[in-house]
Every structure is written in structure tokens, then in C-alpha cells.
Amino acid sequence: GESVGLHLPTLSVQEGDNSIINCAYSNSASDYFIWYKQESGKGPQFIIDIRSNMDKRQGQRVTVLLNKTVKHLSLQIAATQPGDSAVYFCAETSSNAGGTSYGKLTFGQGTILTVHP
């Protein structure tokens, strides 16, 4: 089956630096992408999402970029803080004619982000 994957399994940055986490997907029918943050011992927490009719979306300190041509998305975290240390997952889903497959999220492997004070 088609899958979503991450280029870098680990990322270490200094506090205050900007972080970029990358994700590649292979399903050309994907039209909705989500970034989740998962802290140790907790469930995934929604960060930001983007639909395929957009190429950029900004939130508070986070930006998601989508390049449909190369099937790649990235999560940029500005001024990274120690509290940002976590595992970050990208996920994708695609709609079919009935729309019910929106529920079938496919998650990437995850990237461990470590922020050093």
C-alpha cells in the first residue's frame, strides 16, 4: 500500500533555532495532510493541517509547506523551545467519492526532535 515517510528520524537543535521536519508521501490522491506532536507517554496532539489546494499555511510559530509536484511536505518551527521536544508525525488522508476514507489516516514513521537549552 501507499505510505507516508520521513527523511530524518532524529533532529537535534539549539534553543532559539528554527527547526524543519520533512515528510514525503507517495499517494498522489492524498488531499489532506496533518502534523501531530507526540510527547512521551501521551497521545498525538494536532499541530497544523493543510489541504492540497494550498501550498503554505501558518500557525503560531509553525508553518507547513506542501509541494505536490514532488509529494513533499515540511513542518517549520520558529524559535524552537525545549517544550517542542517530542516526536513529530506527518499523516495523510484522501477522499474518495463518498468521502468516508477521510478517516483512514496514514502516519509516517515519526521524527524525534530534541531541543538543547
Added chain:
Amino acid sequence: NAGVTQTPKFQVLKTGQSMTLQCAQDMNHEYMSWYRQDPGMGLRLIHYSVGAGITDQGEVPNGYNVSRSTTEDFPLRLLSAAPSQTSVYFCASSYSPRTLGTEAFFGQGTRLTVV
């Protein structure tokens, strides 16, 4: 507090035993789902439901059953536990499948060990 509640948080089973993982949400969400998370991997969808009385299979449904008799509850049943089902299980809910991301809430997880 509103949210997704999973019970139990930890469970050890012997091979062949059966059990039910409970999931409840009080947000009147239509969509609920179960995922499993194995070390070094992302979450994989087991089963999902788009509303009461409606369920469907995800990526890894074998060995699991679900039902959705009410909007609030979405239990996951392990019919005959196997060591391969050792994992962390997450339940998630959202108002509708089309708003899965913006309104998705995950439970705290159930860590299951099958010996």
C-alpha cells in the same frame, strides 16, 4: 474535563485471552477510530466508525472487533490475544471525518502486553 477517555492505561494478557479496550468521548463527535503504535513506527489504523452503527476496517484489522452502539463509546475487542498484539493503542475522535485534523482528539493510550 471534555476529551477522549481510554481505559485501562496498562494491561497484561496471556496468549489466547480476550479483552475489551474502552474508549469514550463526551464531545458528540461522529468519527472515532482506533490505532496501534509500535516502536519506531507511526500509528496504524485498526478500525474506525463514522457514526453510531457504522464501522469499517482500517489498515490492520485482523484479530480485532469493534462496535458502535452509541455515539459516545467505541470499544475495541481482542478476540484471542497474541504476542504480536503487544502495542500501545490509541483511540481518537473528531466531529466529522472531514474535520479530522482540526478537531481530532486522541486519548492517552493503553499499553498492552501479551505474554
